[in-house]
Amino acid sequence: MILELKGVTKKFGGVTAINNTTFTVNSKEIYGLIGPNGAGKTTMFNIITGNYQATDGEVVFRSEKLNGLKPHTIVRKGIARTFQNIRLFKTMSVMDNVLIGFDFQANYTYFESIFRFPRFFGEEKRIRKRAIEILDYFGIAEFAEHKATDLSYGQQRKVEIARALATNPAMLLLDEPAAGMNPAETKELAHLIRTAREDFDLTVLLIEHDMKFVNQLCDKVLVLDYGKTIFEGKPSDAIKDKEVVAAYLGDFAHD
Amino acid sequence: MRKLSILATSVALLVSVSVAKEIKVGAVMPMSGPLAAYGQTTYDGIVLAQKLQPTLKNGDTVKLVLVDNKGDKVETATSTTRLISSDKVTAILGALTSTNTAQVIAIADKKQIPVIAPAATNDKLTMRRSFANRVCFADSFQGKVVANYALKDLGLKTAVVIVDQAQVYSLGLSKAFKKAFEKGGGKVIKKLKITSGDKDFKAIVSQIKTMNPDFIFLPLYHPEASMIARQSKQIGLNKPMFSGDGVANQTFIDLGGKAVEGYMFTDFFDYSAPPTQKSKDFIAAYSKETGKNELNSFTALGADTYFLLVDAMNRCSDPSDSICVNKEIKASKGFEGVSGIINMDKTGNATRSAVIKVITNGKAIYKTTVNP
Amino acid sequence: MNIVIRKDQWINLAIIASALWFIWFASTHFDEYTVRILNNIAIFTILAVSYNLINGVTGQFSLEPNGFVAIGAYVTALLLLDADAKDYQFDIESPYPWVLGLQANFVWALFFAGTFSSLLALTLSFPVFRVRGDYLAIVTLGFGFIIRILAINNPEITNGSLGLNDIPEFSNLYWTGGIAILAVWGILNIVNSKYGRAMKAVRDDEDAAIAMGVNTFKIKTFAFCTSAFLEGVGGGLLAALLTSISPDLFTFFFTFQLLIIIVLGGLGSTTGAVIGTVLVIGGAEWMRFLDEPMNFGLFVTPAMPGMRMVVFSLILIFVMLFAREGIMGKRELKDLFKKGKK
Incomplete structure (x- = not known):
């Protein structure tokens, strides 16, 4: 339970x-x-x-x-969630969208980011690597630097799920994930969710x-x-x- | 047509390559922005003066370089620097308000360029400065004029002062008045504070009614002064009211209406009582240019900055020598200006008369001249 | 991945080096007028990139600059003027003893200016950012007014509307330009970090940001306080450049000018803010020729003071109509050089 x-x-x-x-x-x-x-x-x-x-x-x-x-x-x-009407961050790239999910797990302070302490570089590298891994899992790693809204609807849905998974959740809440899909x-999508359940526990x-x-x-x-x-x-x-x-x-x- | 214009240009070129030099004089004025009306009026005086006296005794021509400071301090600083380092002016006329003039002087003084201010009255402006000058009187004088007139001529012994704490002019003038009034045996019952932009003065005027002074001194600008006058009459407060030159304009009379009947104020100049021959000539020239002969104080003062400068330049062997010019400005004695006789001193201050006017039947009528 | 980072860093170093060289070159070769304009540009750059952080990057519409700049200017001025100078100047009321005692060197003065502004921003953050809704604009608008009124009404501290004069002229291109470079570098570093990402997320979709674990209150507060800090420092530099300050310097129009700059440059773009500053501050000066009589060969137009502001406004309207996102939009300069990413 x-x-x-x-x-x-x-x-x-x-x-x-x-x-x-x-x-x-x-x-x-x-x-x-x-x-x-x-x-x-x-x-x-x-x-x-x-x-x-x-x-x-x-x-x-x-x-x-x-x-x-x-x-x-x-x-x-x-606990992480997605939204019914796909709320990606419109001005940001696919990569940045997913990174947001990782951000609270990145261990550096405001001060360290302003002055570019070594820890900044280490942590950014770490979460970027993990972000690419997740995008790769969903087969959209090639679009990492594209603006999120440039992708097709189906791909955007994947980005949203990837972003949610970036927060390393134990439970994923999906709000009408199949909406608008043929x-x-x-x-x-069903197949994806089933395998993700296994692969991400x-x-x-x-x-x-x-x-x-x-x-x-x-x-x-x-x-x-x-x-x-x-x-x-x-x-x-x-x-x-x-x-x-x-x-x-x-x-x-x-x- | 083309051949003619080539010929004309060549002739012009030849003529300009003559021996006489061109001396540049800078002017920093608010020609746009909230103070534009004052700036333009003042500059009109400078322009007309230059038109009447465009050359020096040695044949050099004087060129005016105007820079608009929009009434803004940052712009004032940039304008002043431009005039001094790019245009290489010999002297600067302006700016209008005491705060912006202070900015001009702060920069010009370091560069040893004389500044002549037409209308900035704050006492501190010329203190501890070597190159600051003005043709108007300072607040301390104006305060004394009002104080003495009230005490000696009108026999008024007690006063309430209304100060606008957001205006440098008001602060300076009220302080000077209080000092002079109390020195002469008068008593300032209270100093009441307002802030420009305020519209409701009921509390203020009620307080004054209770205090019952002999008269009220309002070293304010016309918007607030006219409103206080109206609101006073509304509650039946009919004490004599006195202001400085901040109300010396038609707008004050328009705004005040019947409420400002009998209102008194000091001013630099009145066109109906021209103090010098220069005034008469200038009013005539002004009348010819504009069709009006109501010469405003600001215009007269603007003209005087120019005339005083040229007068000083004429006493220097090299009129572009700023140091000499500055020295001669300060040495000007008995200078016949449009706004009156001006005596400069080595602090750069002008000793000159003030006029007192009374508003009678909707017009500002000249009452008397107060000499220093 | 490794090689890309290093190339980026080389470019950054090259840019900073040439900027430093330019500062030296301008200080020693350019005439005073140009140097003054460059000083203005440098100071306004600091103000613009920091204002852009809260308004553009975090998307929180704020009208704060005139307030924080005023605070920075006054704190710096009071710390740079010695007791004698204050005693002489204060004309309305005598200054409080602790005001007379305030004294620090330039670096500390700027630091305190920034810190004090930042602390005030922090206190404002609590009521404003805890509540959802667009109260920031009104609160900051009011804040600006209040600061000005406080400056006028407390002559024992600020010398009221007479202002503070004869401030030692510490500002020069090395200070203003140097701090401008640091400010731009610092802001860009923030933007290109998880904090910048979070700020943009808050701007794009605050609810989604929260849903991804972003503490939006904290992020907004960081952005706001950072802006306030740099605006305070900018105010200090301004005070030491003009050598005199008064309450009427810091009106809403001051904020409005900055708003024009960051919108013109592209709301959200730091490099856009820099470009906007150069265009607006430099451009307004450059356009002075429009105020003067213009010789078109066959005819000469008379002097029309204020004409340059008319033309300036027309250009602004033109840009807003045809390039609504501003010059850079949300992109940074480096984005323009990325090869055809579509």
Whole structure:
């Protein structure tokens, strides 16, 4: 058990976005959060990453309570995320985007960078080497010096994941990673996530709408509707559940 | 047409390659920016003066080199350096405000180039400097003029002073007034502080009403002075009001309206009472140029910087010798200027008269001249 | 990888060496007017590259320079003037005894100027950067005003609107140019480090930056305090160049001038800020001929003071319309030499 949400509730004024949700994610699981739009999936993500604070309940990661911690601190505890609409740093190169992920692990001070102490050179060399390794893993090392936004959509998605992996996370949160992709790209992405899980020793929590993708990839799913859990279990079982079907109102027919 | 222009150019060239030298005189003035109105008015005087007296006794011509300092200190420094090292001027006229003039002097003094300021009145300007000069009176004199006039001529014994702490002019003049007034037996009940840009003086004028002084001294510029005058009348505060030359302009009267009836102020000069023959001639020339004969003090002072300089240059065997010119400026006695008779002293200060004017029926009427 | 770094370093050393040589050459060969302009350019370069760090690189819209430059100028002036000079000058109120006692040599004076500005920036950082939202602009705008008002209203410390005069003229091309070189080098080093990356990340997408573990409060504070430090030092150099300062020097227009420079040069580009400074400060001087009568052969135009500012403004508008990112955009000079990366 790597992540545990216990009785988590999130209210925004009078609106209850998440209602008393409890679930656990086990180490090296690929866990899916699904549900219709507005069900509270992204809110759930934001609570885990510390962007929102839960109104009630506990978020426990690796036996440590995350409630009240600042987002950048939570990253350093081992949780990284990507965004639904690919938020790469637009003015920076692919390499620099990935380096950002490494930066808090680079051991030199402000002073040392201004005056170019030896430690600066050593650390920069080290993280650059690691950045190239990750880019290589994703097959995009040749684009390292290109501006991030010059790459194709699919490649940008890879950069974003590479950047998240640079933070050396134990758990990766992917927000609709397959959004905007055609079936071929989706298949490649699923394969990528599965192998990355092994190679980087990751647990993956993802939000998705694409049920085929979820079926291919997830070990377990949690189905949300209006902030409430209506199903937890295997994806193949989810489709058969009456409540889940009702919530989606025949969306599954398309897939 | 082409042959004619070639011929004309050659003739011009021949003529210019004559024995007479061209002496360059620099002018640093705010010709653009917030002080542009004052700068342009002053420079008009210099230009007209140069037109009336373009050559020296020995035949050399005087060329004006104008540099616009935009009223800014950094620009002033650059302008002054340019005039001295690039244009190689013999002397510099300007700048307008005391702070910018101080900047000009700081640089020119080190380079031994004389500076003649037309309107900068701060006492400290000429202290501990060898090449600083001015044709206007200093704050200490102006303060004395007001103090003595109030005490002796008007019998006013107590005063409240309103100081604008953001303006060097106001600070200097109020200090000089207080010193002279108290020396003459008067009492300054209180010094009230304002900052230029303020618009609401209700608190100030109410305070003054309670204090009930014989008169109010406002060493301010016209925007604040006119507003205080209005707001005073609004609460029924009708004490005599006196200012320095900071209100010596038509805008003050326009802004003040009825509230400034009876308002008194000191000025350098009044065109309706021309103090010298030079004044009369200059007013005539000015009238011919512009069609107006209301000669402004700034214009008159500007002209005087030029005339004084040329007068000093004429007493030097080499008019481009800055050291001699400076010496002669300081030695000028009984100089007949447009704005009056000017006696310079070795500190570079001018001893000269002031005029007192009263606003009557919407016009600034000359009352009297106060001689030093 | 190794060989690339060394080649880069050789180029940098060559640039710095030629800059140093130029400083020596200008000091000994150029006339005073040109030297003064070069001094102005050097000082404004320091101000521009540091202002660009918070505004351009970190993307936090700030209007701080006039405030910090004023502080730097006053701190330096008070430390360089001796007790006698202060006693003589202070005309509105007598200076406080501790003001009279302030004294330090030029290096220390500049250091204190920068440090004091930096500490003030730190105190401002806490209320402003902790809260999300664009309060920085308003806070810094107000800060600039407050500093000026404080300078006017505390004549026992600053001599009010009379200002401080007869400041010893320590600034020369070696100081201004030397510190300018250090400033540009230092800023470029920051930009090309993890801190610079983080600053750009904050600019590009603050939320994503946070999501990647960047402590955005810390980064913004670093950028802001660094800017303040260099602006304070620049203010000190300015005081020792003009030899007299007064509150009316440090109005909003001063900040506005710097804003024009960094936008023209390219918001976010350090080399752009340098180019912008040269063009604006040098250019404004060069364009003085527009103020004077111009001889076009057949006719002569009369002197039109202020014309150069009109032309200058027109050029600015032109640049903003057709090259909105400024001259360099976000690129640095070295990026122009990179072979066709697309």
